[in-house]
Amino acid sequence: MFIIWGTRIRRKPSGRVAAFCEPCDDIRAHRVTEVREVSHLYFIPLGRGSLVGHEGRCEGCRASVALDGEAFAAFVTEPDAPLDDLIARTNPDLPEELERWRDLQARVVEGDISEEERLGLLVNKVTDFADAVQARAAQMHIDGWSALAFLGGVALSIVACGWVAASIKDDQAQVIGFLVAALASFAPTLYFLITDVRRFTRRKVIPPLADTLAPLCPSREDLAAALAQVRQTGLKIGKHVKLDPLADAVASRMARDLRGETA
Numbered sequence: 001m002f003i004i005w006g007t008r009i010r011r012k013p014s015g016r017v018a019a020f021c022e023p024c025d026d027i028r029a030h031r032v033t034e035v036r037e038v039s040h041l042y043f044i045p046l047g048r049g050s051l052v053g054h055e056g057r058c059e060g061c062r063a064s065v066a067l068d069g070e071a072f073a074a075f076v077t078e079p080d081a082p083l084d085d086l087i088a089r090t091n092p093d094l095p096e097e098l099e100r101w102r103d104l105q106a107r108v109v110e111g112d113i114s115e116e117e118r119l120g121l122l123v124n125k126v127t128d129f130a131d132a133v134q135a136r137a138a139q140m141h142i143d144g145w146s147a148l149a150f151l152g153g154v155a156l157s158i159v160a161c162g163w164v165a166a167s168i169k170d171d172q173a174q175v176i177g178f179l180v181a182a183l184a185s186f187a188p189t190l191y192f193l194i195t196d197v198r199r200f201t202r203r204k205v206i207p208p209l210a211d212t213l214a215p216l217c218p219s220r221e222d223l224a225a226a227l228a229q230v231r232q233t234g235l236k237i238g239k240h241v242k243l244d245p246l247a248d249a250v251a252s253r254m255a256r257d258l259r260g261e262t263a
């Protein structure tokens with residue numbers, strides 16, 4: 001008998017909120033969808049499942065964005081509630097936050113920000129990538145390196161166990177020999193599985209992060225201070241983003257910007 005079991009993603013409309021839309025560069029009404037991962041047995045859902053997150057779709061430009069559902073005071077279900085009403089009921093602090101943010105951006109351009117504001121900006125830019133690292137760390141990923149190490153481990157363990165069987169005659173010593181051969185063969189696989197998040201961070205997080213940090217021209221000391229602050233939050237990104245590769249990536253991005261290159 002086959003047991004059909006698995007998980008599926010379910011989307012359910014939550015309502016409307018006011019949120020900042022980057023393409024529109026302003027506050028817009030967004031339609032929010034709740035995303036859940038639900039286990040099923042023979043395609044019958046088991047419970048409500050676990051919350052994956054919220055997606056918002058801008059009613060102006062239709063752009064989709066990941067939203068923090070917890071950040072809103074409410075979800076409004078009336079389809080025609082005007083934007084001012086949505087702001088007041090779902091995100092009342094947003095206009096003031098946006099104004100502060102725009103003022104800060106303007107002062108960044110003019111080079112007129114305090115050390116503390118600068119550090120805060122650097123920390124924000126790093127934590128913008130926290131979700132990606134958190135999601136990667138939450139699940140085991142078998143990347144190319146891990147897969148290659150596993151295949152190598154299989155081949156190596158066959159050869160090593162063959163050698164143990166042929167050359168060690170004592171039963172007890174042979175068992176120990178098999179164990180050692182298997183452990184040694186699969187140690188690299190284990191290493192690559194454990195270091196997957198570190199490689200992911202180096203390849204997929206540090207380059208775009210460096211692109212967003214470079215306009216602030218941070219020194220190595222600035223980056224060290226920002227990473228130290230991020231580490232205190234306990235976010236995984238603080239553990240996996242290392243100062244040296246980040247400082248190198250930022251420096252090369254700044255050099256490219258100076259030469260007027262875009263990529």
Ligand SMILES: [Zn+2]
Nearest residue numbers: 021024058061
């Ligand atoms: Zn928009």
